[in-house]
Amino acid sequence: MNNEDIKTLKNNSFKVWAVFATSIGLVMLGILLVKIGMDGMHRISMQFFTSLPSRRAEEAGIFTAWVGTLWIMGTTALIAIPVGIGAGIYLEEYSKKGWWSSFLEINISNLAGVPSIIYGLLGLEVFVRLLHMGESILAGSFTLALLILPIVIVSTRESIKAVPKTLREASYALGASKWQTVWMQVLPAAAGGVMTGIILALSRAIGETAPLIVVGALTYVPFTPKSVFDSFTVLPIQIFNWVSRPQAEFLVNAAAGIIVLVAITIVMNGSAVLLRNRWQKNVKW
Amino acid sequence: MNTKEKIIEWLLFACAALCVLTTLGIIAVLAIQSVQFFSEVPLKDFLTDTQWTPLFADKHFGILPLLSGTFLTTIIAITIALPIGLTTAIYLSEYASKTFRSTVKPVLEILAAIPTVVYGYFALTVVTPFLQIFFPSLSGFNAISPGIVMGLMIVPLISSLSEDALYAVPKSLREGAYALGSSKLQTAFRVLIPAASSGIIVSIILAVSRALGETMIVAIAAGQQPRLTLDPRVPIETVTTYIVQVSGGDVPHGSLEYKTIFSAGLSLFVITLILNNISFFVKKKYREQYE
Numbered sequence: 002m003n004n005e006d007i008k009t010l011k012n013n014s015f016k017v018w019a020v021f022a023t024s025i026g027l028v029m030l031g032i033l034l035v036k037i038g039m040d041g042m043h044r045i046s047m048q049f050f051t052s053l054p055s056r057r058a059e060e061a062g063i064f065t066a067w068v069g070t071l072w073i074m075g076t077t078a079l080i081a082i083p084v085g086i087g088a089g090i091y092l093e094e095y096s097k098k099g100w101w102s103s104f105l106e107i108n109i110s111n112l113a114g115v116p117s118i119i120y121g122l123l124g125l126e127v128f129v130r131l132l133h134m135g136e137s138i139l140a141g142s143f144t145l146a147l148l149i150l151p152i153v154i155v156s157t158r159e160s161i162k163a164v165p166k167t168l169r170e171a172s173y174a175l176g177a178s179k180w181q182t183v184w185m186q187v188l189p190a191a192a193g194g195v196m197t198g199i200i201l202a203l204s205r206a207i208g209e210t211a212p213l214i215v216v217g218a219l220t221y222v223p224f225t226p227k228s229v230f231d232s233f234t235v236l237p238i239q240i241f242n243w244v245s246r247p248q249a250e251f252l253v254n255a256a257a258g259i260i261v262l263v264a265i266t267i268v269m270n271g272s273a274v275l276l277r278n279r280w281q282k283n284v285k286w
Numbered sequence: 287m288n289t290k291e292k293i294i295e296w297l298l299f300a301c302a303a304l305c306v307l308t309t310l311g312i313i314a315v316l317a318i319q320s321v322q323f324f325s326e327v328p329l330k331d332f333l334t335d336t337q338w339t340p341l342f343a344d345k346h347f348g349i350l351p352l353l354s355g356t357f358l359t360t361i362i363a364i365t366i367a368l369p370i371g372l373t374t375a376i377y378l379s380e381y382a383s384k385t386f387r388s389t390v391k392p393v394l395e396i397l398a399a400i401p402t403v404v405y406g407y408f409a410l411t412v413v414t415p416f417l418q419i420f421f422p423s424l425s426g427f428n429a430i431s432p433g434i435v436m437g438l439m440i441v442p443l444i445s446s447l448s449e450d451a452l453y454a455v456p457k458s459l460r461e462g463a464y465a466l467g468s469s470k471l472q473t474a475f476r477v478l479i480p481a482a483s484s485g486i487i488v489s490i491i492l493a494v495s496r497a498l499g500e501t502m503i504v505a506i507a508a509g510q511q512p513r514l515t516l517d518p519r520v521p522i523e524t525v526t527t528y529i530v531q532v533s534g535g536d537v538p539h540g541s542l543e544y545k546t547i548f549s550a551g552l553s554l555f556v557i558t559l560i561l562n563n564i565s566f567f568v569k570k571k572y573r574e575q576y577e
Contacts, residue, residue, distance in 0.1 A: 008469045008471075009469070011469070011471055012469040012470055012492050015471045016377075016381060018373060019373050019374070019376065019377035019381060020377070022369070022370045022373040022374050022377070023373070023374045023377050023378070023382075023390065025370060025438070026370070026374075026394055026397050026438055026441050026442070027390070027393060027394070029397075029408075029438050030393070030396065030397055030400075032412065033404070033408050033412075034406065036411070036412055037404075037407075040411070057386075060296065080552050082467045083300045083301075084304060087297065087298045087300075087301030087302075088298070088301035088302040088305060090298055090305065090570060091295075091298035091299055091301060091302040092302055095295055095298055095299070095301070096299075104306075105302055105306065107563075107566055108305050108306055108309055109305050110562065110566055111309065111559065111563070111566075112305055112309060113561050114492070114495050114558055114559075114561070114562035114565075115312065115499075115555065115558060115559075115562075116495075116498065116499020116500075116501070116526065116554060116555075116558055117499065117501070118499065118501050118529050118530070118551070118554075119312060119316075119499070119551055119554065120312075121412040121529070121533070122312075122315060122529070122547065122548060122551045123308070123311050123312050123315050124316075125413075125533070126315040126319070127311055127315065130539070147308050150304070150308070151305070154305070178288075178291055178506060179291060180291050180295075189534075201399075204399060205399070207401070208399075208400070208401025208402065208403070208404075209401075210401070210402070210403045210501070210502050211501035211505075211526065211529075211530055214530050214533050214534055215529060215530070215533040215547075217533070220534070223366065226302050230323065237401055237403045237502075240404075240407070241403050241406075241502065241505070241506065244403070244406060244407050244410065244506050245506070252407075252411065255405070255407055255522070258406055259403075259404050261401075262401055262404065263400060263401075263404055266396075266399055266400055266401060267396060270392075270395070270396055270399045271392075274391070274392045280383075
């Protein structure tokens, strides 16, 4: 075998390994989906969605959990979306290049890397105790909002950056003020990318468990919240609670809860990807 | 400029400033509680004691067992994620067709988007029993199984960012290598990876920092027993798991046990902060510029 053959052999063996490496994650995803389907699918029924948690596994349901998740997501979105877009606009359109803007930048990239559980500790001391929100939906939502803020800011900035300068100049030439230009020209032009970022950020928040446990979300809530000041549980915490029990019947419930959670995640991520592709195709500057 | 414009600018500024406040808030919260903690527990004990038993009658406050658990699962995860992620990146950027690439990438990203509590279930009910077929002595809770699952979860972090970095290397470099008779493999390993090294390093640091802070997988599948060991077969506890364990129970506010979660959190925060700043520095300083 000459050198040339060895080279080809190495190249081809790498290809085999590469196909294996690329597919192993997909294989795991496949096994995961089949496994939760087999474990939990038979548990999915109307009763599962409308029942309160219970000590008897077959009577327990995720009613308080999904209602709590809806409350938390709604409130988190109300806080994180305006603040995140606002900060993105400020950084891209208003702030001048200098130490302040690079300080902000390093700050945001650091926040994006802070483990989620640390946000839980922040929320516990600041929102739950210092601001007296208690172990409420409001405290949980503020905590999650801070957690996903960097994602919203970064995606807002990226999509605003992609809007060409000519659009702004045309707007100024017509006599529009800076804010009018941003609000009526730049933001609508960047809307697709901003929306994608928001969906991805919320899909991250929906699966977050640890920070909400730290701010005091309960594992057993026999009632649905009536306002943002009530205590709550969410779907991932309910799943965690069921997984942690020794009895096998509760693992079935956990699997059924996981099916619901994974379905929500895949739908949200899928729509974000579709939106991104559509937006990239339609807009050609 | 009229008043309305001014007010709007200030509002937008306030939104951005909130990020700085968040950082300051995190530091203040961790620092204040930790200072109180260290007034009761000497720093020397915290750093050198080999036992962590704040919830028992015989209290020890050595952070080492929690750190060893955290590092052990992280090392296992990176050992899995680095070769797989980097290979995937090379394959997608250099070998795969455009359609294959644009189909596989979003699917891989779903791996990183699935809630971690789901992976915890997967590690506990699939991976651990599977490994027990080959290693019957493996405990039901262990470090290896959540480590492996965590590794597969962070593959997309490494593959996606590394692929972007490889893709950004200009075509002329590839063509130069091919012209000298290199195979695709040689070009990838001797030309493209060195040229894209800063992006690849950043992706690895990001993955490490994600693995260090990962909570639910280890909380579910690694057991909750702080233990100073590098044996991946026995139950361990990570820093993050400890915080969840204490928060989930009813430890009274203001007690020493309550303060332990902040001192544990501070250790984790400092480590990830250092890593994040290294990656930010690498990104700024060593960004390869091609004309």
